[in-house]
Each structure stands twice: as C-alpha cells, then as structure tokens.
Amino acid sequence: MSFAKLLLATAALLTAAQPVAAQAAVPGEAAPAPPGSAPDLYRPQDKLEEGLWMEMEDAERGLKTSQLIIRDPALNQYVRGVLCRTVGQVQCANIRLYLVRTPNFNAATAPNGAMQVWSGLLLRVQNEAQLSAVLAHEYVHFEKRHSLTLYREAKSKSAAAAWLAFTGIGLIASFGLLGSIFKFSREQEREADLVGLQKLAAAGYDTREAAVIWEQLREEMDATAAARGTKSRKDKTGGLYATHPPSAERVAYLRQAAQELPGVPGETGGQRYRAAMAAWWPVFVDDQLKMNDFGASAFLLASIAKSGEHSSWIDYANGELYRRRALAGDLDQADRAYSTAIAGGDDLPELWRGRGLARLKLGEAAEGRADLKEYLARSPNAGDRDVIMLMSGGNE
Numbered sequence: 001m002s003f004a005k006l007l008l009a010t011a012a013l014l015t016a017a018q019p020v021a022a023q024a025a026v027p028g029e030a031a032p033a034p035p036g037s038a039p040d041l042y043r044p045q046d047k048l049e050e051g052l053w054m055e056m057e058d059a060e061r062g063l064k065t066s067q068l069i070i071r072d073p074a075l076n077q078y079v080r081g082v083l084c085r086t087v088g089q090v091q092c093a094n095i096r097l098y099l100v101r102t103p104n105f106n107a108a109t110a111p112n113g114a115m116q117v118w119s120g121l122l123l124r125v126q127n128e129a130q131l132s133a134v135l136a137h138e139y140v141h142f143e144k145r146h147s148l149t150l151y152r153e154a155k156s157k158s159a160a161a162a163w164l165a166f167t168g169i170g171l172i173a174s175f176g177l178l179g180s181i182f183k184f185s186r187e188q189e190r191e192a193d194l195v196g197l198q199k200l201a202a203a204g205y206d207t208r209e210a211a212v213i214w215e216q217l218r219e220e221m222d223a224t225a226a227a228r229g230t231k232s233r234k235d236k237t238g239g240l241y242a243t244h245p246p247s248a249e250r251v252a253y254l255r256q257a258a259q260e261l262p263g264v265p266g267e268t269g270g271q272r273y274r275a276a277m278a279a280w281w282p283v284f285v286d287d288q289l290k291m292n293d294f295g296a297s298a299f300l301l302a303s304i305a306k307s308g309e310h311s312s313w314i315d316y317a318n319g320e321l322y323r324r325r326a327l328a329g330d331l332d333q334a335d336r337a338y339s340t341a342i343a344g345g346d347d348l349p350e351l352w353r354g355r356g357l358a359r360l361k362l363g364e365a366a367e368g369r370a371d372l373k374e375y376l377a378r379s380p381n382a383g384d385r386d387v388i389m390l391m392s393g394g395n396e
Contacts, residue, residue, distance in 0.1 A: 027064075027069050027070065027071050027076050027097070027098055027099060028060075028063070028064055028069075028096040028097065028098050028114070029096065048151075048152065048155070049111075049148060049151075052111070052148070052151055053111075053112055056110045056111070056112045056114065057112060059110075060096070060110070060112070060114045063098055063114065063116075064098075066100075068100050068101045068102060069098055069099065069100060069101070070099040070100070070101050070119065070280075072099075072279075072280070074276070075099060075276065075277075075279075075280060076097065076099060078276040079097060079099060079117060079122075079131070079135075080092070080097050082128055082131050082132055082135060082269075083095065083097065083115075083132075083135045083139070085132070085203050086132045086135055086136050086139070086199050086200065086203045086205070087135070087136065087139045087143075087199055091139070091143070094113045094142070095109075095113050095114075095115050095139070095142070096113055096114050096115065097115050097117065098114065098115065098116050098117070099117050099119065099122070100116050100117070100118050100119065101118075101119045101283075101284075101287065102118050102119060102120060102287075103118075103119065103120040103123070103284070103287040103288045103290070103291055104118055104120040105118070105120045105121045105124050105217065106118045106120065106121060107121055107134050107135075107137075107138050108138065109138040109139065109141050109142045109147075110147065111142065111145060111146075111147040111148045111151075113142060115135075115138055115139075115142075117134075117135070119280075119283075119284045119287065120284070120287075120288070121134060122277065122280070122284060123281065123284040123285065123288060123300065123304075124213075124216065124217070124220075124300065125213060125273075126212075126216075126270065126273070126303065126304075126307045127209065127268040127269050127270035127273045127307075128205065128267070128268065128269025128270070128272055128273045129200065129205040129206045129207075129209035129210075129266070129267065129268045129269060130209045130210070130212060130213050131273065132199075132200050132203060132205045132269075133196060133197070133200050133205075133207075133209060133210035133213060134213065136195075136196030136197070136199040136200050137192045137193055137196040138192075139196070139199070140191065140192040140195045140196045140199070141188070141192050143195075144188070144191065144192070144195070146188040146191075146192065149188075150185055150188065190253070193210070193250065193253070193254060194253070194257055196210070197210055197254065197257050197258065197261065198261065200266075201261040201262060201263050201266065204263065204266050204267050205266050205267055205268070205269070206263075206264065206265050206266035206267060206268050207257070207258035207261050207263070207264055207266065208255070208258045208264060208265065209268060210254045210258065211250075211251045211254035211255045211258065214247045214250050214251045214254070215251055216303065217234075217247060218234040218247050218248070218251070219299065220295075220296050220299050220300065221233050221234040221296075222234060223295035223296055223298065223299035224293055224295040224296045224299075225295070226295055227293075227294045227295025227296075227298070228295065234247060234248075235247070235248060270307065270308065271308075274307070274308060281304065281313065282313035282316070282317070285297075285300070285301070285304075285313070285314075285317045286317070286320070288300060289317065289320055289321060289324060292324075294321065294325050297321055298321060301314060301317055301318055301321065313348060315337050315338065315340055315341035315344075315346065315351070316337075316338065316341060316348055316350055316351050316354060318334075318337040319334040319335075319337035319338040319341075319351070319354045319355070319358070320334070320354055321334075322334040322337065323354055323357060323358045323361075326361065331358045331361050331362050332362070334354065334355075334358045335355055335358050335359060335362065338351045338352075338354050338355035338358065339355065342355070347378070349375050349378035349379035349382070350375070350379075352371045352372070352374040352375035352378065353371070353372060353375040353379075353382075353384075353388065355368075355371045356368045356369065356370070356371030356372035356374075356375060356388075356391075356392070357372070357391075359371060360372075360391065369391075369392045369393050372388050372391055372392035373392045373393075375388060376388055376389060376392065
C-alpha cells in the first residue's frame, strides 16, 4: 500500500461517524442542482492534494463496482433526500452517495465528495432526524475540508517524526507528534458534530436526536458486555490513537447544544424512516445476526420493536437469534417466536423453516419435518431447497 493510500484509508476512518425534490437514484450519482445554480465544487489546490485526489478517484472507481453496494433506487433516493434536505440542494450536488452493505455502524466522506453510509448504521438509527445528524456530520467534514487538513498535518508530522527517529532523538518525540495529529482529529470531530447540529436545526429536525444516537450505541456496548460477561467498552477512548471524543462527552455537549438551538422540539420523521426501511430491515438484521453478538442483536431487535416497527420478520429475527445461539431454553424460546408470528397470520416462509429446524433440534422430528415441508411448499425456489428437502425426509 502506498503512503498516499495509507493516509487515505486513515483519513476515511478518522472522519467516520461514527419530502424533497427528486433526487438521483443511481448509487454514487450526485443530485442535480436546481436550474440556474452551479455546485460549489471542491478541487485540489496544489500538487499534494492532486496526488491524494488521484488515489481517491481510483478507490472510488473500485467502490462503484463493489458487490457490497446497495443499488436499490428507492432506498438510495430516500437517503439522498434526507441529505439534501439537511445540507441544501446545491450543496448536496457535490456528494456522491454510496450505501454499503456491511453490518457495522459507520459513515465516512472522502474530500472529493464520495460519501459512504453503511447498512449497520441504517439499522441502528431510528428516525430521519438521527440519520440527518450523521449525514450532516459527514457533510461538515467535507465542507470544512477536514480530511485534507488532516492529510497535510499527518504528512508534515510524519516526516518530522521520521527525521527525529533518523537523528536519534528517539521514539518518545515521535509519539508526541503522532498524539498531536490525533488530538487535532478529535477537534475536527467536535466541530463536525456542532456545525452539523446547526444544519439539523435549519432543516427542521429535532436536534435532541443527535445525542440519542450515541446514547443507544453506549447501551448496545453494555448489552454486548453483559451477554459476554465482560466489562463494557463504552467509555474506552482508544488511548493515544483515539480519534473521536469519548461517547459520554459527546452525549453531554450534543445535549447542551441542542437546548441552545431554536426549534426544539423539531420533527423526527420516524414514520417515514420506518416505511423507507421496511423492505431492508430484515436483510440488515440477518447480517447483524451473523456477527454472533447476541447481546447487541437482542438489544437492536428490542429497540426496533420499541420504535414502532413490529412485523413477521421481527418475530422471525428473534426466533433466529435464539435458535442460532441454542443455549439451554433458547430453542423453546425460538419455537415460541416463530409460532407467535404464524398464529398471528404472518406468512413469511422462513418462519416455517426456522421453526422446523428448532423442532428437529428439540427432538420433535415429525413436527419439524412437517414445518420444513411447509416451508418448501411456500418457497419452492428456495436457495436451500436441496438441503431442506433432505432434512424434511424428502418425498416420504
């Protein structure tokens, strides 16, 4: 990996977050600017930036063809609509938005305007206001040219650190320089939070929701720790290389700033968010379950249900959660979750598959095989048809 690529990857990590006019639906495509206006495009200012720009454009070409990109026009249009409402139509035209299917909480914006939003983030935010807060934060990084400033800072101080090591002054001085780089990044994060909060308010969203995101992440870390019998990492700062403010500090200053801004309470857009996410939540939840983090997964499912969304796939996800863990009593709980959905009239075929597999493990062979046959009848073209056919006893 070249030095420029290494710094580009670092910059992306350091800047992570950690109804409107018609928008472009193609992933990565910028929204059209209103007639008569011109996007305020950001371009490289010197040879140093030009080199970084070339690296980023090469990386973006690879991103465009990635199998992880979510190409659903409706979901792309919705997220871009929230972005454009938050930062403005002309400003939004500078951004090429990519929705990436990966279950972790993250978003990042490169200095050339390529913004990534990961599906794990979409699973965790619960309304438009929370999504707007993250998008505003990322846009401020772009608007304030934070990545480019950080790149110059790192480039300069890395060279200084190398010189100090070469002259024998020692590793301690080098670590001091690196520490100042990461401190600088934390200051950028705070600016992105607070300026982003102003954009949130101007868009008419409830600014109090920005702090809620970090409160939920802290609670999720507690849930992970409780399930694993370990100490929660919610107050870990990462030591020397901590690039973001501690989450407790972040919650505190976001709460305070929200109260000082006009328009509280504003709009949350919860119903619109749930409608936009309805088709994708089951997919994102399944990705989350594959992380084998029982505590976090159980917490997220409870949070989603509490937010007002409850349908067959939540019962299915709860069933899958307990069936996959399969500790004492889990299979019975999984059976109840699947059965609750089926009794309520839900017709998701996977409910019968999940219940059938749970019942086979419980020793209820006849009932389990009957459920698996029902699954195949309801989903004749299932990708796992051959395996399930064998487990169900075939054509007996």
